[in-house]
Amino acid sequence: MLGICIELKTTCKHCSSPLMLNAFTENVLCPSCYKFNVFDGEEWKNLLEDALQEAPKMELGEGQPSTIMRGQYTYQLMYGRQEPRCGKCKTNIDLSKIEEFSVKGSAVCSKCSAEIFVRKPDELIAESFSNVKYLVGEDDDQLKKNPEPGKLPSSAKPVLFTCPACAGNLEIDGTDRMVNCKFCDSQIYLPDDLWLRLHPVKEVSRWYMVLDENALPPQGKMPEWYYLSDMIADRQGNVYFATAQDGENDFMVWSIDKDLNTRWIRKDIKFNYEHTRMEIAHDGNLYLYNENRHSLVKVSSKDGSLIQKIEGSKDRKKLNMKGCKRLVAYPDGTLLTNINHVFARFNEDGERVELWESKKFGLFSAGAGDDIPEGDGEWAPYVKDVGSNPKKINGDFTYMNIGLDGYLYMLDRSSSDGELAKFELSGTQVWSKYIPLNYKECRPCQDERGYIYIIGTDDKSNTRIIRYHTSSDSFETIVTDLKEGGFLEEEDTIAVLPDGTVFAAKFHNRLKVFSPTMDMIYRSEQSKEDDELEQRRRKDKIEKDEEFED
Template sequence: MIGIAIEATTVCESCSQPVPVNALVDQLVCSHCGTPNSMTLDDWDTVLGQAFKAAPGYAENEGNQTKIMGRRTFEVTWGRQAPRFESKAPVDMQLAIADDDGVIFDPQTGQRSHIRPVPAHFREAFPGVSHLVCEDANLLPSTPQAGAAPVNVAQDSHAAVRINCPSCGGALELSEQRALTCAYCSASCYLPDTVWQKLHPATTSKRWYIWYDETQAPIEWSGVGKAVGDAAGNVYMICEINHWEKALLALDARGQRRWQRDDLEVDCEHTRLSLSADDSRIYVWTRDKHSLRVLSAVDGADVDKLGGIGGRQPSSGQFSLKGAYTAVCDQDGSLLVHGFAGGDDSDDHSTYVLRRFDANGEPLDFWLTGGEKPGFFKRLFGGSGGGRYFSEIRNRPQRLREFNVDITVGFDGTYYLMRYSAIARYSRQGDKHYGIEIAGNAPDDVCGDEHGNAYVIADAKVGDVYSKRLLRISPDGEQSTLVGSVLEGGAMAEERRLALGRGPQGLLYCFRYGGVMKVFSRDGRLVRASAKAREEDQELLDKARAALD
């Protein structure tokens, strides 16, 4: 649980004067003119939506300020901060929640404040909100802990106040309205500003808090990169949040946030992820970085760093990933790398080499022993000779003439080398199983399961409308459609990125920017889809229908 601090104001719909937003309520009364201003769920989403999305990724006491213009204008300051009193003394949330009367006291000043469970209609609209702390007491129901939908409460002090009618001199009985009717002569009277402001002093915005379960924070990425899945249904993905923040995001089997790291300098295009064989560690490498980061899959904490500043170095010399195009972890914990033969400092960038390092950064042979030897052609594929083009590689390649070759390790231990639309599958000993081309635009990812099947997202076209379909590639290279496009009656729209969960029940995760995510079983059944994915499906179908009309 985290605290989210809120300070907000809006503008009165009647007199355009500032109205503080000091509690999560359905109505705010302007202290200047007395007009009730309704606060709809859409209004509250405008005020709080960005805080719910971003605050879980912020450091404690980090926040933001924004002005939002929609149905009405709001100025909002929000941030991640544990609830505290005006004296800055912390609120003991465990004790406060356990207290039945909903009243809490500042231990330094004795000032009285309130805590209450979020009302049901707000809880339904904003999952994850548990309690509301230090709201304006004048806006709360009489028993905050009851959790009833709050209404604005008039101050009783007005009841004994009297003022004379300017027409007949009779006593006017004041209410919450500035426009009054004399009970004696029926004259219309309007309270002057001095009287109204004395009875209704202008309120100012104050800080209040939302006690929030950050694992239920809405997640909407504006960009998405590589992703990997584990046997427990967790998925780890590189994404861009809020159009600028690059992060490694961990989601649980329900699609909710487990943890997030936004301090790794990752990139949606150039960062590679891989999991250890027991799913306990995540290996993170970004192109142009000289080191490999190793994180705990449980909480994202740093576990190890190989190479670079402050990283471990092998006893045989300095380890560096300078000049690498891709780097991923193998099942045995070794590191598979493809990049310049001599690193970025080499004068010869026409040859690129496949390399392997052990967990300590010591160099190893890329291919394991026992495979078919290339014999006479060894000079063309390995050793100190030149390399071949990707379309020409055979068994046990070592050197290639193209730099942009990705490596993926299947769950059965086989290797997939991919360059644009071309995919080659290899045994661990270097025997080539197949080399195929995927029709259309190049897929971004290839994933391999425990049985030698591979999965890619490929183009689909109906009429003049393009979309995607999910393909399965058999161990001998035969391609078949696992999930067709929505244009063909299937469930794929325009998703591009792909991840596969480990194990026989491992799921297929398909992503796209804009918060689009779909999850499929191994037999192609749609397990769940994000709201954004469902919206995109409908938009694509509408586009196709319009094209056919």
């Protein structure tokens, strides 16, 4: 849980008097003209969306002012990273008791005994910000469903006033400025100083939202991303994403099930989105690694919690992930890595073990393989250049995956002559095939029928998904580019479920899902916008070409 502080004010649309938004509420009564200003859920979402994205990445105590102009209102907003505290003496409240406070409706400051309003989000808030779990320090007068104009605020108390006609003591509650003396029946107009005492001018006050960083989005929604580091599917039909929104300390790993429901989100994994990749472990959990980090991290596939972190050894004879471009997990728990173009195999404790175990009688194994250099400057062969028991391969151009059939597949992403190769786990090459695509930016994915799926572009830069049929020894194009009447629009990453369902994605919330029969069964809002824009461009071009021919 972390706290976000908010200070927000604007002016009344009816009388232009200052209007303080000291609570997250839909109806705010102007204390000057006694008319309501309405701020619906969409307005609040636009006001606070950036604040809730930016503030969690700030240092504790850091804040940011902002001016927002929307329709009839100009808002002055201050937001920042601060734990909820008492507005009077600045003492932090105990977040470990926040649930207890929300049930009671308030917390009592441990230092000055001031009452601090605490509540859980209502429907208005939950619809826009599912990660907000509590609100603290709001003005409870603004939260009343039907506030009465001129009514004494709950923070004030009635006062005694002497009738100027008969000197009788009157208890004034501030409901009306004209009052009748109960002793002499005189009408009395309350003086300015008393009226202002009962109705003090509202000042902007700081209130707080308490967030759960790992909260799930609303049903049917996925987390948003801009950068897509990697995407991978497991044997149970779950898909895992490594993404970031703007790249500044907001890396996250999350998972959806085969029905596209978000299973979990982890925003507390400290990785950089650049060069981060994932791999399914032999036990079904998830490995995370980055070529610029020394360590290897293993998280739970059930909830993303940390299971293991293998610290990188300074001794290259043990696991050190610095320079690791590719990794696959063998069924026996060992890890085959490509580090600075050199193949190396490690056990789960990070110790280097025998690289290839040839199954053929009379052949010698490759031993542990070559020494791992500190950099990747040395030349290394491509997939088409290697045979059985390779010791080196160009990791920048090679993707690896262990298929559902238990074989190791390597794919060369080079533009013109890339090949797909199949290996036994012992290192023996079974075959190598030319891939009829130019650029390929994905690991080769296999379904339970044995088909191997690849996404890339052809020589006309059209995006295509193809699959290799092992039985017929042939490639088949199964999804084509939008420009060819298909569905793809520059997607560059795929994940394939065991039943053949294909997830195709790229940066900025773009995702499409195809059934095993290659019908498009899901398209994100951003992908839909992109597709419609591309179709309009195509239509305009055709019309212009026809006009030119006429």
